[in-house]
Amino acid sequence: MEHIVSLKDIVVNFDGEQILNHINLDIKDKEFVTLLGPSGCGKTTTLRIIGGFLEPDSGVITFEGKKINGLPAYKRNVNTVFQRYALFPHLNVYENIAFGLHVKKLPEREIRKRVGEMLDLVNLRGYEKRNISRLSGGQQQRVAIARALVNRPKVLLLDEPLGALDLKLRKEMQIELKRIQQSLEITFIYVTHDQEEALTMSDTVVVMNQGNIQQIGTPVDIYNEPENAFVADFIGESNIIPGIMLKDCLVEISGREFVCVDKGFGNNTPVDVVIRPEDITLVPTEDAKLSGVVTSVTFKGVHYEMVVEAYDYQWLIQSTRSAELGSAVGISFGPDDIHIMHKMKG
């Protein structure tokens, strides 16, 4: 399979500090790829390298198999939706969207046609003459998307495009963006720090932390099979408990032995054990190997979130049924629910 964009061993330093640490990333054509990670982990920097706004200190970037290091942004077949939209304040909605086509000196009729298509796509018909400052955040957002897409780029880069919108609008725009990406069949490289957003929209999620790629995979893979404790912790809530891998398929947690499905960690190896809060069921104390005391109960709408203190560890548990505060409960989970990770460095 041909990759449309590839980053090979990309290194970026700012003021002697390593911001991107040997990044390797292959992006398939027509894919919705999300770079996910906490603020400051290097997502924007990665995007700027692809867009042509930043040259890596070392490493190769290819586009459709051709090396494009040093190629200025205006010559790349890539367009960007900037973090704070960066619309032209001196131009109206129509002129903003038409900007790239005017620069390419397309015939006026063609420009009108294509801008019209874009206005339909982002639901902004009738707003052509509107000044940018008189648009809501969501509308500005859609102008920014139309302004980039009208150029029919092979790849669209989006830097936290929904970050400034309120929750309801964000949900709507997530669906909208996914629909646009699928109908136009172009590659989206999407940056966000919101794990839910990443899981909802993406074909592939790239989890980053401190300039390193932690894991690349489908949303389901990333959620169900996190490769390390960072990913497990960042993607959804998790219980991360220190444990000892006694041998293949047998792990010790808080002094008790549990059967699991993981292999290949060697014998008597310290590991991190990850268990999702929704995978745990509360049972009578006599039916469980681990038991503790309920220290908090919070109603979350669909489910209850409870904290159970057992053997110096606070277990987070989600269940549709609540337990009584202060009561003693047993903690139960199956072999499939146990995820073993190598111990995090540091």
Next chain:
Amino acid sequence: MKQKLLAAPYLVWMAVFVIVPLIMVAYFAFFDSDGNFTLQYVADVAQYSNIFVRSVWLAALATVICLVLSYPLAYILAKMDTKVQSTMLMIVILPMWMNFLLRTYAWMTLLGNEGIINTLLGYIGLGPFKMLNTQGAVVLGMVYDYIPYMILPLYTVMTKIDKSVLEAANDLGCNSFKTLIKVVLPLSLPGIMSGITMVFVPAISTFIISRMLGGGSNLLIGDLIEMQFLGNSYNPNLGASISLVLMVIILLIMTLMNQFDVDDDRVLM
């Protein structure tokens, strides 16, 4: 109520130092020494139309030169590292700390027939060239004295332009030059307008620069007005009339300019 109270000293100040003098100028322009209304003085201004034309022309020329020189400088300045920016800006403003007269005198000693430039040119067998007491010298003086007033507003407006907007232009196919034309220029229009105003108005009414660098032959409106009050041709009524006409000319030109400004504000806002 409190607001009004706070504004009171300024209102008094405005009345005493702006409104009253304006009324006095108008009075002198339209009433003769016996207190009779007359349009004679205003009509007399027409005979100096050549001086008006020269003043407008030289001031406009100096303003355009200031703009052409300042624009790239301000653009480069705004793009520099923030630390370098303040140092560079300091260098630009530094001459303003020196006395205006002194700076203009300096040009006299540079440009004169026995001045420094002609002396140096003499060593390599050139000249002497007549530089002092020419219109060129007057324009040079205006440009030199007023250029910081062009650079500062341009620089200010350019530092306010969001860098990501320039990157967006780049992203959409503009190289640096096209970005300058299609984005930086329209976004810096307010700075251009205030720069033009701040250079043109003092340049058109100057009398020191034309006196010192233009000799007697390149009189400007400012010289003409001064002569009516302090010179041999003492005639305050005519002087007031000339001042009034000059004010009207400046007002007209500024209104014309603001027309542009307002138009672009509509687009800018």
